Amino acid sequence: MTSSLPLAITMGDASGIGPEIIAKMLARSGERAIVYGSHAVMTDIVRRLGLDLSIRSVAGPQAETPKAGCIDVIEAGRVVEPPPLGQISAVSGQAAFDAIVAAIAAAKAGEVSGIVTAPIHKEALSRAGITYPGHTEILADYGGVERVAMMLANDEIRTVLVTIHTSLRTAIEQADFAAQMSAMRLAHEGGIALGIAAPRIAVAGLNPHAGEGGLFGDEEIRIIAPAIEAARAEGIDASGPWPGDTVFMQARQGRFDVVVAQYHDQGLIPVKYLGLEKGVNITLGLPFVRTSPDHGTAFDIAGRGIADAASMETALAYAHRLVAARATSLRT
Incomplete structure (x- = not known):
């Protein structure tokens, strides 16, 4: 209707x-x-x-x-x-x-x-x-x-951004616990709005290999993993943090419904690579x-x-x- x-x-x-x-x-x-x-x-x-x-x-x-x-x-x-x-x-x-x-x-x-x-x-x-x-x-x-999120979607993958139009240095500073929670909540709501009853949300890591257990950065340990646990406690089917270089491939294969990306290019490159004519930007929140x-x-x-x-x-x-x-x- x-x-x-x-x-x-x-x-x-x-x-x-x-x-x-x-x-x-x-x-x-x-x-x-x-x-x-x-x-x-x-x-x-x-x-x-x-x-x-x-x-x-x-x-x-x-x-x-x-x-x-x-x-x-x-x-x-x-x-x-x-x-x-x-x-x-x-x-x-x-x-x-x-x-x-x-x-x-x-x-x-x-x-x-x-x-x-x-x-x-x-x-x-x-x-x-x-x-x-x-x-x-x-x-x-x-x-x-106060809080919105970009969802980029096509026929194969969907991604929601934790941070949007800012420098990479600033994005790292802004990707705090509150920003992670907001992005996961909005990804959950956005998935439901698109007709997915229980969206499976994968959260990408910030650092290479999702930090490799702290070897390449500890944001995954200090911020992202605790936020995922808090989101799960709210009933959101979130998992990760997953390495950013493979998580979109897994989403494309059907393992996840929405990927939460930490910064602009991490989320937009995979969507745009699949074809600009297929992609759409949805503002959640x-x-x-x-x-x-x-x-x-x-x-x-x-x-x-x-x-x-x-x-x-x-x-x-x-x-x-x-x-x-x-x-x-x-x-x-």
């Missing part, structure tokens, strides 16, 4: 491929969705692609009756004309941020069923004077929650559903009509799946 409310789709960086993959996705699917972004940018990309679509400005998610072949856009920024494609731009950074904030407000108000975000560019945000390092931190702050394609703005191909919308379509499908699961859980 799907929600009667539309999904919000944020346009992402207007200088990247976000508008293109949104337009292609909606042209193929006929999806009823609301794009938070710029009428001018969406009109320009539809013209460039030669798509048989019209762009309509609307005041709110329910302001107009859905119309076939029409993309409804809520003007969420101050983009008067499309910025140059393939270039880092403060205008695009600000517009992307404004769209995210507006979509979050709509989700919190119950006006949309969830959010699917197109890629943003961190340097463009910075040029606009926005200090958030990425989507996840914006979503947590404006979503009004929010009061609403949020998904995103697992790739960036691809400035090098922006506006050329060759961007693949497959990951965006996967993100949309996951959003519908999670919205339906959330609605079911609220009824029970």
Whole structure:
């Protein structure tokens, strides 16, 4: 069962491929969705692609009756004309941020069923004077929650990160007992939301060979193993710490449902290696559903009509799946 409310789709960086993959996705699917972004940018990309679509400005998610072949856009920024494609731009950074904030407000108000975000560019945000390092931190702050986690998923593996957008040195400092517990709890909840009744969660070690009994570092002994025991006491099926270089292979073979990775690249490299077109980013811990394609703005191909919308379509499908699961859980 799907929600009667539309999904919000944020346009992402207007200088990247976000508008293109949104337009292609909606042209193929006929999806009823609301794009938070710029009428001018969406009109320009539809013209460039030669798509048989019209762009309509609307005041709110329910302001107009859905119309076939029409993309409804809520003007969420101050983009008067499309910025140059393939270039880092403060205008695009600000517009992307404004769209995210507006979509979050709509989700919190119950006006949309969830959010699917197109890629943003961190340097463009910075040029606009926005200090958030990425989507996840914006979503947590404006979503009004203290703890969130990234789940990266495809057809073969799922991973949840203990630490996200920070330096490796800082990640080691942040991967404390509380962060381990939060990641395992959210991994458990995320697995259930995806239809896994009792998720089997593998926790990766921080150090090579999971510390090799303290020879290569003692974080596994001091922090990670005690957190796993505490999580198990809460009824979470967690195990480890497992060596990071083999745990994803075991998950791919079906031994585990979710892998908790200690830092960004430890978790994202295995997922992205299996194919960007299959991956989706899910933010756990929010009061609403949020998904995103697992790739960036691809400035090098922006506006050329060759961007693949497959990951965006996967993100949309996951959003519908999670919205339906959330609605079911609220009824029970």
